Every structure is written in C-alpha cells, then in structure tokens.
Amino acid sequence: MAGQIVLKRKIAAILAADIAGYSRLVAEDEEETLRRLAAYREVVDDFIARAGGRIFNTAGDAVLAEFPSAVEAVRCAIDIQESLRTRNRDFPPNRQMSYRIGITIGDVVERDGDLLGDGVNIAARLEGLADVGGICISRAVHEQVANKLSVQFADMGAREVKNIPTPVHAFRVAMRCEDGTFAATVTKKARALRLLGWLALTAVTLAAIGVGTALYLDYRDPPPAQRDAAKAAAEALARLSATPAPPVSSSSKPPASPGAQPPSTPEPQSSPQASPVIAAERFAADAVPFVSERTRIALARDYVPAPAHKAFATTINGVSAYVTGQSSEEAAKAAALEQCRQRAETSNGSRKCELYAVGDSVVFPHSKPPLPPLPWVRHDPTTERAFSAAEMPLVNDSGRARLEANYAPGRRSKAIALGPKGHFVFSVGADLVEDAVRRNLESCGAQAGTPCMIVALDDAFVVPVPTVLKATGFFHATSDPAIAADSRDEVVRRLAASPSGWNAVAVGTAGHPGFGLNGDREETAIGGALADCSTQDSDCRVIAIGPFTVEPN
Known part of the structure; x- marks a missing residue:
C-alpha cells in the first residue's frame, strides 16, 4: 500500500561517536571548529566506509554507524582514534577535538534507512562512558573481539546508564600512548x-x-x-x-610459534666504571616517514604490540613491509627486506629497501627528511589556478611529460612536491589530502637533501607560479646576493606580513629592494616592485615572484 512504513528488525554492531566538549569549542571559535569538524568527519566517514560500515544518522558532531561485524567496528574505531590523535598534535590541549566512541551489538529496527531500538540507545550510553579519545564496548562486543584483535581491554563492570532498565556491562579499549605502547588496563x-x-x-x-x-x-x-x-x-x-606489580591484560594473544625462544638476557657484569651508553631511538608508528597513514595505523595496531622477533623495511617512496613472530632477529630482517623488495619491483619510485626498525628500535641509517615549516599548504584564491604540466616551474621537458601522462589524469587525492633544483615527487590516489602532502614532502626532502614545497594539490597550483618571468629556483631573501646585506631583514619582514596575493621583489644596482605586494595579478606585482625600486635605485629588475627567484623568459 502506498505510504506504508516498512520496518525491518535485525542484529547489528552499532558505533556511536561524538566530540568531547564540542559546545565549548564552538563557543570559543565557531568558524575554526566547524572547519576542523568537516575535515575530521572526512576521516571518520572514510574509515567507516572502508570497514564496510554505513552511517545511518548524524546530528551536529554526532555520528551513528552500523557494521555487519563487531570486529570491523572496533578496528574502525581504533583507526579513527589513532588518526585523529595524530592530527590533534598540531593544536594546544584546549583546542584539540577528540571523539568518544561507544560500540555494542544489539537488536535494532530499520525504518527508511534509519536505525532505532535498544542497540542504538546502548551504543550512545557506552559512548558517554568512554574516555576522551577512547572507546567503550559492551560485553557482547568484547566476547566477539577479545580473541581476534591484538589490543587490551579493561573490565569496567556493570554500569547503570540513563533510560536503560538493566545495567550495561562495559569494557574500555586500551589506546596507544605517545611512545607507541598501550596504556595499562586495570581489571x-x-x-x-x-x-x-x-x-x-x-x-x-x-x-x-x-x-x-x-x-x-x-x-x-x-x-x-x-x-x-x-x-x-x-x-x-x-x-x-x-618486585613490580604483575602485568595485567584481558586480551588473548596467540601462542609463540614452535621453536621460538625468548631473547636471552646476559648476566650483568660488574665494572668499576660503567661506559656511557647511547640509547637507540624507540620505534613509534606516528614518526615513521614516507608511508601512508593507513600503514602507520597498521604498524601501531600489529607491529608495535608484537613480541620479538620482528622488523620493518621501507623505501623513501613509501613501499614497505613488516614481519613479526620470526625465529630470530636475522630471520626477521631478511624477511622484511625481501618482502619490501618484492613490492618495490612493481613501483615507479625508488626500489632501494632499507631496514627502518628491528624489534622496538629504529635502525634507519639516515636522518629524518627535512621538511618546510607549517603550514605546508596555504590556499589563496587570488593566486591558485588550474594545474598545467606545461607551466610546472623548474622542471625540464621530460619531467613535464611525466606529469602530463601520470599526474594530470590521476585520481585524487594527489600532490606534487618540488625541490629548489627541479627535483619533484608526486603521488595520486591517496586516501587523505594531508597524507599525500606529508608523504611527498618527506620523499622529496630525503632525495633533494633540503626542504621541498607543495606546488600542486589535486588539480590546482597552490603557490604563485610565474608565467611572465621564468622561475629559476627558490627565493631565500636572507642569503640572496642581489639584495644589499643591510636590506635582507626588511625583505623577510615585508614578505612575511603579506602572505596572500601576488608578491614581487625588485632590486637595482645598489641592491636596494622595491616591493609589489598583495597584487591581484602577476603583472600588477611586477609593476609595483619596479616602480617602488626606481624611487631609490637605478636599473631595477625583478628577482623574485612568490616563492621563486626569476629571470626574463
């Protein structure tokens, strides 16, 4: 019959999430909070979709999603919290935006795509019991996932919650600490x-x-x-x-493989004077360069808590492999390198695999790749324009041909990082824009030996790319020999105070600078810089447009 409401009853894993202190964040800075909420929701929505979930209701900062599997729901929640924790590091504690997440399995009624019933209500109450940035699950979910995920749980006991007639038995999921370990749980x-x-x-x-x-x-x-x-x-x-307190965990870990032996501990030897020992850097998934955010999350979830023997290898283009539970340290190193090499054979980037970590120690022989200061991308409608491989600065004809064939038609998210001598790295099809930006800057910086810049993001140039004059390198006012030494600080100061629009710098024979700032076009900035320079110097010429040094085409 027309207009009849169709109700469908089923069992589903329900995830409820909302942001802790959201009203306060909005009251303090509404526009910034709403922008970040939109960015964080992209992350949340993406993880839910990849885990096979479906968002069935949203309201402000709250999200309700269903999953066919409790395991996928919990794994998705962990991935969300790990990813957002990384993003929160760029903000002071009072401006961090963190979700609480609750998960249960329950009987629900589906009506026009929305879900109703005790399952939804209990998930919402569990979310209220979760820590800020944490996850709280019901006993039914714990029974489903305890032997399938390598995480720890804390038994919170039966809790009385609003509008639920019987107490809800809850468990807290132990989240990872800054050093890569998991927070201790107390049962x-x-x-x-x-x-x-x-x-x-x-x-x-x-x-x-x-x-x-x-x-x-x-x-x-x-x-x-x-x-x-x-x-x-x-x-x-x-x-x-x-005697330390015994470690407590309710998680179930697989037994050690046959023949595997725990690492032996040498007997301490007395010495009248101990020699200084330099501690190796401890492995932390969040600090691994070159790899995707998805790989970092997998490392945090699978590699960090795994016992010896284990190893992780990578290339500077992010092709990587890790192994755990090997028979020895040497076997772990060999297996990680071999798997990495096999994967690198099919990639277009560097095929040189190197060990990044052995066990819980970083053994990467190179320093961290140099990165430019934040923000790595600053959007400015005045200077942004459609990407064109033919107009790519500093790059030779063969490089432009590569970009035309591979980058231009590539799937979003995509980015190009450029070095000062024309070296460039690009990627297409990344899960997240921030991920594409970071990885390309790291890979480009490692190969160029100096910080690179993001010149293109998706289908647009995101820096002022000159066309009237030819870009020849990166502009550094503090060391440019064309500028008089006593005027370089002024150039730095004036450009820092004009972060938007087209900026140009001109100098004359005496090195006195002239400025064309905040122009709406490249030509406007060039004309302003030459006119300003001519008032104090002679034979003026433009030496910089935006972030580039320039010369006549």
Missing part, C-alpha cells in the same frame, strides 16, 4: 592482587618497624633471635619493594 582481578600486595607490604613494614623499635630500645648487642627477625623482615621488605 578487578588486578585491583585485588594490588590490594593484597599492599597489605602484605604494610604487614612486613610494620613488622620491620616493630623489630627496629625493639633493637633501638636495646642498643646493646641484641639477642640472636632479634637479629634474625630484623634481618628477615628487612629482606622481605626489600623483595616486595623491588
């Missing part, structure tokens, strides 16, 4: 063990105090029984103080 059993330990420690301490008091009262040579009691109490206290 009821752990608390009980810890309490017993403290009780034992207190009893021994009191015994030691009692014996010590007796010895103090009888400062003369004590009887043997008192000496023995004091010694025993002191030794017991020392043992308890030196």
Whole structure:
C-alpha cells in the first residue's frame, strides 16, 4: 500500500561517536571548529566506509554507524582514534577535538534507512562512558573481539546508564600512548592482587618497624633471635619493594610459534666504571616517514604490540613491509627486506629497501627528511589556478611529460612536491589530502637533501607560479646576493606580513629592494616592485615572484 512504513528488525554492531566538549569549542571559535569538524568527519566517514560500515544518522558532531561485524567496528574505531590523535598534535590541549566512541551489538529496527531500538540507545550510553579519545564496548562486543584483535581491554563492570532498565556491562579499549605502547588496563582481578600486595607490604613494614623499635630500645648487642627477625623482615621488605606489580591484560594473544625462544638476557657484569651508553631511538608508528597513514595505523595496531622477533623495511617512496613472530632477529630482517623488495619491483619510485626498525628500535641509517615549516599548504584564491604540466616551474621537458601522462589524469587525492633544483615527487590516489602532502614532502626532502614545497594539490597550483618571468629556483631573501646585506631583514619582514596575493621583489644596482605586494595579478606585482625600486635605485629588475627567484623568459 502506498505510504506504508516498512520496518525491518535485525542484529547489528552499532558505533556511536561524538566530540568531547564540542559546545565549548564552538563557543570559543565557531568558524575554526566547524572547519576542523568537516575535515575530521572526512576521516571518520572514510574509515567507516572502508570497514564496510554505513552511517545511518548524524546530528551536529554526532555520528551513528552500523557494521555487519563487531570486529570491523572496533578496528574502525581504533583507526579513527589513532588518526585523529595524530592530527590533534598540531593544536594546544584546549583546542584539540577528540571523539568518544561507544560500540555494542544489539537488536535494532530499520525504518527508511534509519536505525532505532535498544542497540542504538546502548551504543550512545557506552559512548558517554568512554574516555576522551577512547572507546567503550559492551560485553557482547568484547566476547566477539577479545580473541581476534591484538589490543587490551579493561573490565569496567556493570554500569547503570540513563533510560536503560538493566545495567550495561562495559569494557574500555586500551589506546596507544605517545611512545607507541598501550596504556595499562586495570581489571578487578588486578585491583585485588594490588590490594593484597599492599597489605602484605604494610604487614612486613610494620613488622620491620616493630623489630627496629625493639633493637633501638636495646642498643646493646641484641639477642640472636632479634637479629634474625630484623634481618628477615628487612629482606622481605626489600623483595616486595623491588618486585613490580604483575602485568595485567584481558586480551588473548596467540601462542609463540614452535621453536621460538625468548631473547636471552646476559648476566650483568660488574665494572668499576660503567661506559656511557647511547640509547637507540624507540620505534613509534606516528614518526615513521614516507608511508601512508593507513600503514602507520597498521604498524601501531600489529607491529608495535608484537613480541620479538620482528622488523620493518621501507623505501623513501613509501613501499614497505613488516614481519613479526620470526625465529630470530636475522630471520626477521631478511624477511622484511625481501618482502619490501618484492613490492618495490612493481613501483615507479625508488626500489632501494632499507631496514627502518628491528624489534622496538629504529635502525634507519639516515636522518629524518627535512621538511618546510607549517603550514605546508596555504590556499589563496587570488593566486591558485588550474594545474598545467606545461607551466610546472623548474622542471625540464621530460619531467613535464611525466606529469602530463601520470599526474594530470590521476585520481585524487594527489600532490606534487618540488625541490629548489627541479627535483619533484608526486603521488595520486591517496586516501587523505594531508597524507599525500606529508608523504611527498618527506620523499622529496630525503632525495633533494633540503626542504621541498607543495606546488600542486589535486588539480590546482597552490603557490604563485610565474608565467611572465621564468622561475629559476627558490627565493631565500636572507642569503640572496642581489639584495644589499643591510636590506635582507626588511625583505623577510615585508614578505612575511603579506602572505596572500601576488608578491614581487625588485632590486637595482645598489641592491636596494622595491616591493609589489598583495597584487591581484602577476603583472600588477611586477609593476609595483619596479616602480617602488626606481624611487631609490637605478636599473631595477625583478628577482623574485612568490616563492621563486626569476629571470626574463
């Protein structure tokens, strides 16, 4: 019958998420908060879609999504939190935008694409129990994922929540710390063990105090029984103080492979003077250069918590491979390099695979790639225009042909990073714009040995690319020999105060600069710079347009 409402009942994994303190963030800076919310929602929506989920409702900062699998729902939530945690690093703590996420499996009713019922309500209540930047799941979800994901869980017990008649048994998912490790989780059993330990420690301490008091009262040579009691109490206290609390985890990890042996610990050797030891850099997934955000998340989820023996190899173009659970360290290194080489054979970039990490230590033989200062991309409608391979600055004809054949028709997100001598790196089809920008800058900087710049993003030039004059390199006012030494700081200051529009710098025979700033066209900036220079110098010529040094075509 026309107009009849169709209801469909089913079981689904429901994810509920919203931003902690969103109202405060909007009140403090509405425009900036809404811009960031849109960017963060792109990340959230992308991860949900890739995990096979479907967003069925949104309201302001809140998102409700369904998944056919609890495992995929939890894995998606972890990926979202890891990715957004990285983005939040660029902001002070009071301006960070973090989600709380709740997940349950429950009976729901589908009506015109929307979902209703206890499953949705419980997911929303679990989201309210989650930490800022954290994930809270129901017992039903925990039973589904505990043996399938390499993460830890903390039993929060049964919780009374609003508008749900029976208590909800909740578990907290342990999120990764800044050093790549996972936050310790404390279960009821752990608390009980810890309490017993403290009780034992207190009893021994009191015994030691009692014996010590007796010895103090009888400062003369004590009887043997008192000496023995004091010694025993002191030794017991020392043992308890030196013994760390046992690690507690409710996660289920696969057993070690047959024949695998834990690394042996050498016996400490006494030495009158210890030699200085330089600690190796500890592996952190967020700090790995060249690779995609998806690879970083996979490293955090799979590589970081894995036991020895393991290794990770990469090329400067981001082709990479990692292995875990190998029979030895040498086997891990060989396997990671071989897998990386096999993948690099099919890539268009560098095929040189190098070990980046062995175990939990970084062994990469090169320093971090040089990067320009933030922001890496500054959008300016006055200077942005459609990308044209024929107008690509500093690049030779064969490079332009490559860009015309591969970059121009390539799928978004895509970016081109350019070095000062015409070296360039580009990629197409990235999941996220920020990912494409970072990876190309890292790869270009590693090969050029100096910071590169993003000149094109998707289908537009995002820096002023001169056409009236020919770009010959990057412009650095502090070291440009054409500018009088006592005028270079003024050039730096004037250009920093004019971040938008077309900017040009001209100098005369004496090196006195003239400026054409905030122009609406390249010609306007050129004319302004020459006119300004001519008031204080002679034979003026334009030496810089935007970020480039220039000369006549």
